[in-house]
Amino acid sequence: MALLRIENMTHYFGGLRAVHNYNLDIEPGQVRGLIGPNGAGKTTIFNLITGIYQPSKGKITLGGSGIVGLHPHQIASAGLGRTFQDLRLWRHMTVLEHVKMARYSKITYGLIGAFFGTPKRRREEAEIEERAYHLLGMMGIAHLADQVVVNLPYGAQRKVEMARALSMEPKILFLDEPTAGMNPEELRQMMEIIRQVRDAFGLAIFLIEHRLKMVMELCERIQTLVFGEVIAEGTPEEIQNNPKVIEAYLGKEIVE
Amino acid sequence: MTYFFQNLVNALQWGSFYALIALGYSMVYSILMLFNFAHGDIFMVGAYIGFGVATGLVALTSYGAIVLPGWMILVLTIMISMFLTSLVGVIVERVGYRPLRDAPRASAAITGLMIGIILETGNLAIMGATRVSFPPLIQSVTYDIGGVFVTNKKIMIVVVSLLFMFALHLFVQRSRWGMAMRAMAFDYVVVPLMGVPINTIAAMTFAIGSGLAAVAGILFGVAYPVLDPYMGIVFGWKAFVAAILGGRGSIMGATLAGFLLGFIEIFVAMAFPSTLRDLIAYSIILLILAFRPHGFFGEAYSARLRL
Numbered sequence: 001m002a003l004l005r006i007e008n009m010t011h012y013f014g015g016l017r018a019v020h021n022y023n024l025d026i027e028p029g030q031v032r033g034l035i036g037p038n039g040a041g042k043t044t045i046f047n048l049i050t051g052i053y054q055p056s057k058g059k060i061t062l063g064g065s066g067i068v069g070l071h072p073h074q075i076a077s078a079g080l081g082r083t084f085q086d087l088r089l090w091r092h093m094t095v096l097e098h099v100k101m102a103r104y105s106k107i108t109y110g111l112i113g114a115f116f117g118t119p120k121r122r123r124e125e126a127e128i129e130e131r132a133y134h135l136l137g138m139m140g141i142a143h144l145a146d147q148v149v150v151n152l153p154y155g156a157q158r159k160v161e162m163a164r165a166l167s168m169e170p171k172i173l174f175l176d177e178p179t180a181g182m183n184p185e186e187l188r189q190m191m192e193i194i195r196q197v198r199d200a201f202g203l204a205i206f207l208i209e210h211r212l213k214m215v216m217e218l219c220e221r222i223q224t225l226v227f228g229e230v231i232a233e234g235t236p237e238e239i240q241n242n243p244k245v246i247e248a249y250l251g252k253e254i255v256e
Numbered sequence: 257m258t259y260f261f262q263n264l265v266n267a268l269q270w271g272s273f274y275a276l277i278a279l280g281y282s283m284v285y286s287i288l289m290l291f292n293f294a295h296g297d298i299f300m301v302g303a304y305i306g307f308g309v310a311t312g313l314v315a316l317t318s319y320g321a322i323v324l325p326g327w328m329i330l331v332l333t334i335m336i337s338m339f340l341t342s343l344v345g346v347i348v349e350r351v352g353y354r355p356l357r358d359a360p361r362a363s364a365a366i367t368g369l370m371i372g373i374i375l376e377t378g379n380l381a382i383m384g385a386t387r388v389s390f391p392p393l394i395q396s397v398t399y400d401i402g403g404v405f406v407t408n409k410k411i412m413i414v415v416v417s418l419l420f421m422f423a424l425h426l427f428v429q430r431s432r433w434g435m436a437m438r439a440m441a442f443d444y445v446v447v448p449l450m451g452v453p454i455n456t457i458a459a460m461t462f463a464i465g466s467g468l469a470a471v472a473g474i475l476f477g478v479a480y481p482v483l484d485p486y487m488g489i490v491f492g493w494k495a496f497v498a499a500i501l502g503g504r505g506s507i508m509g510a511t512l513a514g515f516l517l518g519f520i521e522i523f524v525a526m527a528f529p530s531t532l533r534d535l536i537a538y539s540i541i542l543l544i545l546a547f548r549p550h551g552f553f554g555e556a557y558s559a560r561l562r563l
Contacts, residue, residue, distance in 0.1 A: 050449055071455075072448035082449055090442035101439050105451040107432040114431035115423070168451055 001064060002206050003028050004172055005091055018044050019228040026172060031198060031205045033215040036225035037038030037248060043085060044210045046174055050082055051075040077105045081170030083161040085177045091150040095141065095160050099132040102167035135163045155186035166197065175207040179214060194218060195203060216240065224248060258403035259549055267522040269410050272417035275514025276472035277495035279424065279507060280465025286441040286505030287461055290361055294348060295469060296492010297375040300485065302341040302470030303477050304379060307390050309333045314391045327392040334474055340465040345466025346459045352563030357537055379485040387484045390477030413475045421511055428507060433460055501541060503554025513552060
């Protein structure tokens, strides 16, 4: 039983076919990659699965139950965490608050707790903070917990996004270009973090990347998307040697 | 000097009305990036609901059905009216604004103005064209503090307003819903992807803003017990100015600017004929905004993205 299964997903923006007959099966603990040139529809696929858009056709099941038509917050609570290609942090909130916010659906204290600081609130807040610091520690940014995110360097902001997504305790984590704009040192760290996270939480990870080297090293299976269609799927070796992929990335003339 | 303090008390009272209403504008703007132009009329609806509830409770007391002192009736009136006015706010959001969540902002502004007119004329249809008077719930007592005359009503109005502002502050800073509101103010799109139901948060924001407007309406009715269906228009616009002056979306800003507005109005009226009051007061505010177009606490044009 696949953790996440997508069958024949197709999506139109008006008359434009953005995604065509997309299929995917992800098992727990797997790391899968989605590559393709700019505008191929990679982020659209993320948005379709996470419920920001509704697919025109197709079926998506998460842990066995259908999620098409659910609200994005329901899909997220069902176990799908996500980061964004263009960092989407809450500029003037602290790192710790970001991680706490993702615990929204797990907080049970109400108005009385918020107003008067009941023992229940103290207990829950302490639990949340302990988990938050643990996650921030894994990302190597625990010392930045009380900083407002807008002041942080780019690499640290990416880690905040990751910690925020993990804070929801997802079963599957979507990473949209997790290393975009990073320098080689930050890139190495991020790859290390991704491996650690998978091992520590037994998560499935689905990532979009531009850097082929990273995808090849991390992923067990890779799909190549061009104009909304998967033109090749396989292990890193198969993808690397697939003439269609080389053509899509480098252009036809060079291949010939 | 006593003249100054006398006016200071009045300024605090008017500032309380403006600030309570301005908070509703600011909260809604901060999470949905739209100004609810029906908000002044929600204040009016709150005052009328308060009038209805208070009149009813007074009638019950006079028939001997319940025995309540005036201040208890006031407390009950505030609680019941807040609840009922919140429902009005939630309906306005659900029917008027939610379908326009992704529409151009101008559509929401036009809708707001239309909802305002519906609330005004709806009230006119139900209550008729005559003004109604808010039942006197508490006996007015005047204290003489070193030559400054302060009524118990004025003290009550300022204290109750500050209490509600403090409660709002706690709510926004310490509850999970408040935290979600703050997050939505910065980036609206990712919030649901963290498991937060944003429609609930939006409805809650309208409910709280409308509840605070109801408090302002009732307190206004206690101080100036004549209500008419168009009372929300001028108040609405002035509180809107306060929300802009405070910085769009800033709760702290709306509160301070509401009080500042009260001060400017009252102290202008001290020095100039009262017919010139608003002309001069709002020229001063225009001048402030010319130098600080994003208000006291607002961010200069933010490039927030929306899907």
